[in-house]
Amino acid sequence: MFDNASGHLPLETVSHTSPPELTVVVPTRNESGNIGPLLDRVKAAAGPRRIEVLFVDDSDDDTPEKVLARSLAERLPVRLLHRERGDRTGGLGGAVVAGLREARADWAVVMDGDLQHPPELALRLAGVGRSRDLDLVAASRHVGGGDAGGLGTTTRHAVSGGATAVAKTMFPRRLAQLSDPMSGMFALRTAAIDLDRLEPHGFKILMEIVVRNPRLRVAEVPFSMQPRHTGQSKASLAEGARFTGHLARLRLAVLARQVARSAESAGPRQWLLRAFLFGLVGASGLLVNTAVLMLLGIQAPRLHYLIAAVLATEASTAWLFLLTERLVFPGAKPGTRRGRAVRFFLLNHIALLARLPLLALLVEALGMNVVWANLITLLLLFAVRFLVADAAIYGTAAAAAPPREPMKIVVDVSVPPDGAAADTAPAPTPRVAAPRTAARPGQRYLPYRYEIPDVATVGSQVRLPELEYFRAQYLGHDTDIQVRIQPTGTAMPRTRATMTQTTTPPSVAYSEHLGRLGANFHVQLGEPIVVTVAPPLAHSPHVVYTNILEALLRFVAVSRGVMLLHSACLELDGLGMLISAETDTGKTGTVLRLVRERGARFLSDDMTILHPDGRVGCFPKPLTISHHTLRAVGxxxxxxxxxxxxxxxxxxxxxxxxxxxxxxxxxxxxxxxxxxxxxxxxxxPKYTVDRLLPCTIVPSTVVSELFLISRGAHGAGELSRADAMRNLLANTEDAYQFPPFRQLAPSVVIGADDHLALRRKEHAILASALDGLRCRWISTPDFTWADEIPRALGAPAVAAARAG
The missing domain is CATH 1.10.287 (Helix Hairpins)
Incomplete structure (x- = not known):
């Protein structure tokens, strides 16, 4: 059955009519007893989804024959890439990379073949990634309800924990979003990974991928590691040594790229000047180090010279850091002073560890004077210290754009016990940091209540000025959305803000760095939707509304068959029209001028309730008077x-x-x-429209005109439905850019609809409404849209509207 030319079993063992939705890459080595049970569970978990299973096999037993036998009997495609002894480069990591190169789907999931990774969960990782527009989703034993019980012995737990700690210490920023970079179960979008940059050695391929691709959008899913089904662990002292060497190679490779970018961006002259100044500062550090060493030798003659060298290094490092900050890199610097200090001291202490054996060799073996030996070791390490400081602490590489997602994302996915369809967005397990205590009877009362027609009713313990127009005190307690004030979030501080989604029951929680003192919130996505905000956040009603509640209202509205469109809406001489623009273009000023100068009737400035048939409802939020809007305010x-x-x-x-x-x-x-x-x-600076000028607010109208306004050269023209749709959606998304909307929105589940289903419905509502609209664009350089819009409407259009 082997291909004599390549030494591989044929990859295509089953005919394929179309590419699969997911490729499951399973690296195996002597896993003969696991093939049958693994495929049974994968098949049950896949359901009707089109997936393929690709075994990349480094076995010396009959595992390839077992795979081939099952492939001929399975309805789902099973493929095999067998690597002979001479082809097994990179170990398990090399096998994974070889499998990813052969994957035919746009998403691939990697899992071990010993069933310590639950196939039911592994297949759901890609669904999490697709629903949240991510690049990589890793299963973690160290977040939420995850655990590493399947490791077995205490020694294996200690080794795994130590390896994780060492890796995160060596790559504190690149691995910041992963609590478990040693995990072997993860899903990735194949187009997001440059496989040619990977040089795997040993087991830890996830760490390699994230370190060499630092801009990936990442999330984690908790999982419990299961006991091994059959076979033995491949971990050994040799693998440990290989891991240590690989860490060192990775660190050097990253540093080399940082040095190259720093030298290229700064220019040769500036770079050489920095090196010269760093050398002068280093020379002063030599004097401080030598002086302290000699002083300790005089004042404490019984102190061992190695201990004296350590103390001298501490003093000179502090001196060097202060001068480096002020003289070598005097301008704007990346990060915080504390962060730079930590990295600077870490650099010098790593250099110290390298210096001490060399210093002992020079003193003990060669009989050199301690002071001269100390000087020689410091000079030898000068170049290394400058390159690291320039590239990784102060240079342009360190100042480059931070990780795309500073917030950690955790999605706690429930795994169906019956192996239901797996590659879907997380269906609607509760391990989120919920409110600390149940509300006392006196805390249940919701003093502020609002009724937004066709959208939702809101009861709140926080006064919401943006919804003041919809105030309706007669509402009962059973509102669609309830906003309550209560301590929430984790008790202990954390290194990063974290957004955690749970799927049963559906909920989402946001916890900041300061523990319970942070601006945390928790959203229970049931009936009703309960939003719990921490007291520090409740003191800022504008943030509660804009950053949390408005995002929820958007998707609740879609579930009711209407859209909250980011646009203004006016009625001019009986003609309903929408005006849309990017944030901070000048839309508010245009609205105010049309109301004052043209007698337009007001429905909204920022948000409009849009029905599929072109009807709109008013949403008169207070207007924000930015600097360029002042010209329209008397x-x-x-x-x-x-x-x-x-x-x-x-x-x-x-x-x-x-x-x-x-x-x-x-x-x-x-x-x-x-x-x-x-x-x-x-x-x-928010004011209601009737506070700024006399006007009439109408509750609803039917729109027939759409104007997209922008700044630029004078121009105007018709707009196709496709272009109008694209611009309206872009302008709506532009209004939701501030965190944590991008992290919150994919977690929203309303009834049976997840985020993707809600977005599809939103697009359908907008497309239907646009069928009855005439769509045009107007560009001006001088904020004169209020003059151009009536001119574009023209007398015939206004007369026809009046007649209608």
């Missing part, structure tokens, strides 16, 4: 105190302020807490 409409306050508010809440906030959101900081504190200290 000076007699606000008091002097309000005008003075607006000078600060409009700057902070302007386009530049939001851009700065978005920049902060890419950093590993408690961004919700920062946002809540900022909004509390400097509230956004």
């Amino acid at each position: 000076s007699d409409e606000l008091s002097r105190r309000e005008w003075r306050r607006l000078q600060l508010q409009s700057r902070l809440h302007s386009k530049e302020g939001r851009q700065f906030a978005m920049l902060l959101s890419r950093l590993n900081i408690p961004i919700m807490g920062v946002n809540a504190l900022t909004q509390r200290l400097v509230p956004p």
Whole structure:
């Protein structure tokens, strides 16, 4: 059965009519007894999904024959790549890479063949990735309800924990989003990985993938490692040595790339100048180190010279760090001073570990004077220290864009016991950090209640000024969405903010760095939807509404058959029209001018309730008066105190302020807490439209016109339905850019609809509504859309509207 030319069993053992949805890559080595049970469970878990199972086999027993025998009897495609002894490069990691090269699906899941990785869960990882638009989903033994019980002995637990700690210490930023980089079960989007960059050696291929592809969008799923079905562990001292060597090679490879990027971006002259200054600072460090060493030799003659060298290094390292900060890299620097100090001290202590054996050799074996031996070892390590400091601590490589997702994502997926369909988005197991205590009777009362027609009713313990128009105190307690104030989140601080989704019952929790002191929240996605916000967050109602509640309202609306469209809506001479633009274009100013100067009737400025038949409902949220909107607000409409306050508010809440906030959101900081504190200290300049000028608010209308406005050269024209659809969706998404929407939205489940199903319904509602609209675009460089829109409508259109 072997192909004599290649030494491989044929890969195509079953004919295929179309590419599979998922490739399951199973590296095996002497797993003969596991093939049958594994395929049985994979087949049961796959259900009707089109998957293929690809065994990459390094066995010396009859495992290949067992795979081939089962492949001929299975309805799902089973393929085999057998590597002979001379072809088994890279060990298990090399086998995985070989399998990924042969995968035919756009997503592949990697799992061991000994059934320590549950196939039912493994096949669901790709569904999590697809539903959340991720690149990699790893199964973790160290988050949520995961555990490593299947490792067995205490020694294996200790070895695994030690390996994880060492790896995360050597790659603190690249492995920051993974709690279990040693995991062997993960799913990845094959197009997101550059396989040519991988150089695997041994077991830990997940670590290799993430380190060499640092911009991957990653999530983790908790899992319990099961006992081995049959066979023996392949772990050994040789594998441990291979792992240690591979870590060192990876670290050097990353450093080499950082050095190359830093030298290339800075230019040769600037780079050489930095090296010269670093050398001068290092020379001063030599003096400090030598002085301390000599002083210790005089003051403490009985102190061993190696201990004295350690103490001298501590003193000179502090001296070097201070001078390096001020003289070598005086400008803007990446990260925080504390973070740079930690890396700088770590660098010098690693150098110290390398110096001590060499120092002992020079003193003991060659009989050299301690001071001269110390100087020689410091000079030898100077070049290494500069390259590392320049590239990995201060250089442009260190200042590059931070990880795409600073927040950790955990999806706690329940595995159906009957092996139901696996490769789907997480269906609606409860291990989320829920509210700490049940609400006391006095805490159940919801004093603020709102009824948004055709969307939802809301009961809240937090006053929500954005919904003031919909205030309806007569509502009962059984509202669709309830907002409560209660301590929530984990008790202990954490290194990163974490968004955790559980699937039974559906819920999502956000916990920040400061534990219970953070701006945390928990959402129970049932009937009703219960939003629990921590007290620090409740003090900022604007953030509660904008960052949590509005995202939920968007998807609840879709489940009711309407869309919350990011657009303004006015009625001009009886003609209903939508006005859409990117955030901070000038839409609010245009609306105010049309109302004041043209007598337009107001429905909304920011959000419109859109029905599939073109009917719209009003959503008169307070208007945000940014800096460029001030020109549309009359000076007699606000008091002097309000005008003075607006000078600060409009700057902070302007386009530049939001851009700065978005920049902060890419950093590993408690961004919700920062946002809540900022909004509390400097509230956004929000005013209801009737506070700014006399106007009529109408509850509903039928729209027939759509205008997309933008800044640029003067121009106007018709817009196709496809272009209008694309722009409206883009502008709506643009309104939801601030965290944690991108992490929260994929976790939302309303009834039987997950995020993807809700998005499909939203697109269908918009497409249907656009069928009855005339769509046009207008571009101006001078904020004159309020003049151009009536001109574009023209007298005949207005007359026809009046007649209708």
